[in-house]
Amino acid sequence: MKKTMAEIAEMIQVLNSVDAWRDIELTGVCFDTRQIKTGDLFVPFVGESRDGHAFVTDAYDAGASAALWQKDVPNPPAGVPILMVEDTLTALQNLAKAYLQEVNPITIAITGSNGKTTTKDIMAAIATSKYRVHKTGGNFNNHIGLPYTILSMPADTEVAVLEMGMNHRHEIEVLTKIVMPDIAIITNVGEAHLEHLGSRAEIAKAKMEIAVGLSAASLLIYPSDEELLKPLITTDYRVATFGKSGDLRPEMMRTEMEGTSFTTNIEPDVEIFVPIVGEHNVFNTMAAMLAAKELEISASDVKKALANMERSTSRLEWLVGEKGSDILNDAYNSSPTALMAVLKTFMHLEAPTKKKFVVVADMLELGADADAFHSKAGKTIEKGSIDKVFAYGDHIKAFAQAASEQIGQENVFYFETKEALKTMLLSQVTGDEYIMVKGSYGMGLKDIVEALTGDIK
Secondary structure, three states, rough: OOOHHHHHHHHHHOOOOOOHHOOOOEEEEEHHHOOOOOOOOOOOEEOOEEHHHHHHHHHHHHHEEEEEEEEOOOOOOOOOOOOEEEEEEHHHHHHHHHHHHHOOEEEEEEOOOOOHHHHHHHHEEEEEEEEEEEEEEOOOOOHHHHHHHHHHHHHHOOOOEEEEOOOOOOHHHHHHHOOOEEEEEEEOOOOOHHHEEEEHHHHHHHHHHHHHHOOOOEEEEOOOOOOOHHHHHOOOEEEEEEEOOOOOOOEEEEEEEEEEEEEEEEOOOOOOOEEOOOOOOHHHHHHHHHHHOOOOOOOHHHHHOOOOOOOOOOOOOEEEOOOEEEEEEEEOOOOOHHHHHEEEEEHOOOOOOOOOEEEOOOOOOOHHHHHHHHHHHHHOOOOOOOOEEEEEOOOOHHHHHHHHHHHHHEEEEEEEEEEHHHHHHHHHHOOOOEEEEOOOHOOOOOOOOOOOOEEEE
């Protein structure tokens, strides 16, 4: 974004005169004084524990050219460029909406319990083969991050790939009203945030809020195998489905260490390789392929685009251990759907001369049924598919018990502390193993990965 104060005052409702500063040019937006760049518009938020308005002077000192100021906050600084607004968060969101309408790219919004970041990366890689693309960076997918992503968008952007995250109902609704997507993708409905929403049915409703921003010309892409979504679909927009029974479905899948190859029913002669571990990423790719079809990008072009795609880090990456083990690192997050998908991939990975170790920790935010979900995930382990399981946490005990019924109690090790797990695991590793590591980020399994790789800080 590159706008003068006067131009911004025309894009959002500003309560004070900006005549004295009308020609000052703003070249970015920032809400963290530690990351201010010269020319930024600083956006302070009133939080529960602290008020960002207290840092406005620091923002100017760091190079900010102007700042928003919320009307009900007293003592705005005098003699510096200020845009007075009713609410700074609403102003940020309205500014993003106005800028998005001005640039007018094709907008692709992506949400889902699992796989939205990976699908975003896949979608952006595909779209870049034909268009100038801007995509959500990192985890900027909430009520603050999404507007920031939009306002960071170059003015010549042709396709914007925007990730939408949520913890509670009506959060996606806010985001989709900002974007008004041309194409919306729901990757799946999992168990993440059950603690807040209570049931998968409620999670499905929360994901379907993305449809609030759709027009009759918009396209909603969703998984055909998710029964909870079907009764929520309306005729207010176009639809396309992917999955085992979808409009687009896999004909063949072949799991490899560095990714998965597959063909589809639409173009069965084109074999596509997704350079991301996991059969579930075939379905993420198919969701993106349906959007690509709207962009008039063929399966052959998809195949070429995915060959060199870039993706976010810390998600299903292969690392080499200090002793030579191959480590499948997925310590960023975990949920029952994601864990079972990664287990399926790991179990089916051909490893005739190597042992397979699974390192798991609690899946958080699952509410009252947490033990049941952990037990169900443990039961997915097939006899003879895994050599040893190392588990730590409160709820993961149910996973360990279920897994022991499948591969034998002598091959399953449960620990109440992460340190105890690390000590035992390191004593068992010889370098002749595939090691899968997965757990919610709050369980700190990144420390285990660092211990295995020797990258201890």
